[in-house]
Amino acid sequence: MQEARLISEYTELLTRELSFDRSLSRGVQQEVEDHLREAVAADPSGQGPDAERRAIANFGDPHVIVSEFATLSLAKQTTRAGVITVLMIVAVFAAMKTRVAWYAATQWPIRDDWTAISRTIGIIDYYTSLSSVFIGIAACAYICSRRTPIAFCPAYHSHLRRWLLICVAAMGALIASVISDGALTVLRLLGGNLSAASLIPVVSMAIEIVCTGIVVFWIRSALRRTATVAALMGT
Amino acid sequence: MLKGHLDMIVLAALSAGPAHGYAVIVEIRRRSRGRFDLPEGTIYPALHRLEQSGLLASKWVISESGRRRRIYALTTRGETALGERRAVWQQFAEGIGGLLRAKPCKKPA
Numbered sequence: 001m002q003e004a005r006l007i008s009e010y011t012e013l014l015t016r017e018l019s020f021d022r023s024l025s026r027g028v029q030q031e032v033e034d035h036l037r038e039a040v041a042a043d044p045s046g047q048g049p050d051a052e053r054r055a056i057a058n059f060g061d062p063h064v065i066v067s068e069f070a071t072l073s074l075a076k077q078t079t080r081a082g083v084i085t086v087l088m089i090v091a092v093f094a095a096m097k098t099r100v101a102w103y104a105a106t107q108w109p110i111r112d113d114w115t116a117i118s119r120t121i122g123i124i125d126y127y128t129s130l131s132s133v134f135i136g137i138a139a140c141a142y143i144c145s146r147r148t149p150i151a152f153c154p155a156y157h158s159h160l161r162r163w164l165l166i167c168v169a170a171m172g173a174l175i176a177s178v179i180s181d182g183a184l185t186v187l188r189l190l191g192g193n194l195s196a197a198s199l200i201p202v203v204s205m206a207i208e209i210v211c212t213g214i215v216v217f218w219i220r221s222a223l224r225r226t227a228t229v230a231a232l233m234g235t
Numbered sequence: 236m237l238k239g240h241l242d243m244i245v246l247a248a249l250s251a252g253p254a255h256g257y258a259v260i261v262e263i264r265r266r267s268r269g270r271f272d273l274p275e276g277t278i279y280p281a282l283h284r285l286e287q288s289g290l291l292a293s294k295w296v297i298s299e300s301g302r303r304r305r306i307y308a309l310t311t312r313g314e315t316a317l318g319e320r321r322a323v324w325q326q327f328a329e330g331i332g333g334l335l336r337a338k339p340c341k342k343p344a
Contacts, residue, residue, distance in 0.1 A: 027305070028279065030302075030303045030305070031255075031256055031279060031304075031305050032276070032279070033302070034255065034256075034257070034298065034302045034303065034304050034305075035255075035256050035257045035275065035279075037300070037302065038255075038257040039275070058274070058275050059274065059275045059276040060274030060275060060276035060277060061274070061276075062276070064276070064277070065276040065277070065279065065280065068277070068280030069279075069280050069283070071280075072280060072283055072284055072287065075287075076287060148284075150280070150284075
């Protein structure tokens, strides 16, 4: 069963190198295996180990193929991460505006001795949330500004690093905004009477925290995948 | 040079109808009369890239041999893109053909 072993070894090598993207590596393994077995079956010399070797040789250098797949996988993930970051920032912004509108509608009180500190936190909140929106949009525009190359190269790696830096800046502003939102919400809740109406600020804060968690998760995944692929490609 | 036109070549090979990766390679060889003998593995990233761009669609089927097989087909956008690339290529080929056919002018004395 040398034939089966040669094909398996080749497809396992591809799968191992693409292991950072499990669904892609599984699909590629099945496609390549199907291709190689078709090539062996079509070989006029029969189905021996030589036909197997020829099929593998005709298929090409696995590192070149992995490099092209890795670039595709990264491009897909970074685009998704960029879009999700912007959507989550918008969701946080909407939750914050809803809460502020709710405070205004219900004339939610705040203790007089906390007015000064809440004003300071409010200013921080305003600028950090605005910054997160603009930096998030900039990150999305930056990643879409360059066409994905066919194979992973140092220039594309630098482009991704700059994009990740912008994303981390947007994420930092978002986290600062959500922390200041949280502080303001605590001040409001402590200053008023806790009732069913308190659920609106609590739920809106929970939405903000979940959205921020999603942004952190996606940017962290993009950072890890970029590092893995760069290490794999030796750039 | 061939690599720069790989997407167009793959789209053209699939214009005959849905096919799996190996059949695409066979079709490229057949239609180019063996002139385009690419490393076979290079078409898979191209197929995936074209699918991500919405020019191809794919589905998994079970082949007669019992293996899972991915079949690719042109989408409507893919057909449009192929038509556009074909027109650009024909213009380019006519331009180059005209240049190469033209007899050189005599140099002034």
